[in-house]
Amino acid sequence: MKKYNNLAEGPDGFVYTARLPLSSATLNWLSCLIRGHLKKIGSWWRALSAGRIAGIVLAVLRCDQRPSDLAGGNGVHRTTVSRWVREVVGLLAARAPRLDRALKKIARSGGGVVLLDGSLIRTPRRTGTETRKNYSGKHKCHGLLVIALTDDKGRLVWVSAVRPGRTSEITACRHYKLTAHLRAAGLGAIADLGFVGLDDGGPDADPAVIKCSAVPAQRKARRDYENRVSTLGAPA
Structure with a gap:
């Protein structure tokens, strides 16, 4: 019985048209x-x-x-x-906006708060000792950490440069002096419980970061979060 082991594809490959989810x-x-x-x-x-x-x-x-x-x-x-x-x-x-300019733009438009969160972008494992810097113990994978700020409607305002995956979110925020920029612009930030300890301005300083629960099922925490947002108000 004769066997046919040739590939079904042609020598030039197959070209197709795809549609991107972009305007x-x-x-x-x-x-x-x-x-x-x-x-x-x-x-x-x-x-x-x-x-x-x-x-x-x-x-x-x-x-x-x-x-x-x-x-x-x-x-x-x-x-x-x-x-x-x-x-x-x-x-x-x-063309990316600087952090201080992005926050001042939010303040001029009448905004009072921004939403703060960190995200790990997964990357392939690097060779040698360099791989340790990008390994995130929290996510159990290799990647690069970025800190993102959005306005109260979820529109992206600012994204930080990438940091090694092993860097914690609080360490990255302190590296960019995030709380100092927030106070300079007269804004506050809403963050989840992973940012506890970031706002170290002291009891007399205006709160720059308000912690809230990231679990949607906890309705009480959600109500406390909304009340804290309303107490911030718009900057003068």
Whole structure:
């Protein structure tokens, strides 16, 4: 009996069209950002247009598509896609607001509080002794820690730079002097019980961080949380 062990796929691979969960306004905004950068550095030629570069980068950042797969489907090399991703990430990072300016903007708009939380971005395990820095004992995995602030409606205001995964959330907040920035802007922050001990301004200082329970089932803790928010009020 003759056996057929050949692969079903063709030698050139299979190319398909996918849809990203992003608006066209996001794609157009990023395309204009790339065009402005290319004009600024005097790079008048790229293998693909700024619009297609923006789509490829968004596919990598938003949907974690592999650069090698996107490179093969667009007729470029994998290292080219990786270089585009690093380039765009640098452009986006340069436009990120500073912490003090972001908080002052919230205060000027009439806001009184921000929501504070930490998040671990999972990463592959690194080799050697460097892997210990990124291992989080809390989450039992490797990753990088970021601290995020949102307004009272959940809209992102500020995201910190990444810290090693073993860093605690309180240590990261103290590194960025978060409570000092909150008091300078006249704002308060709502945090879960994981941030107990962060606000060390003393009994006479205005509360910069209010702790609340993160468990939705505890209705009493939820009511206390809402009462504490209402007592802060808007800054003068």
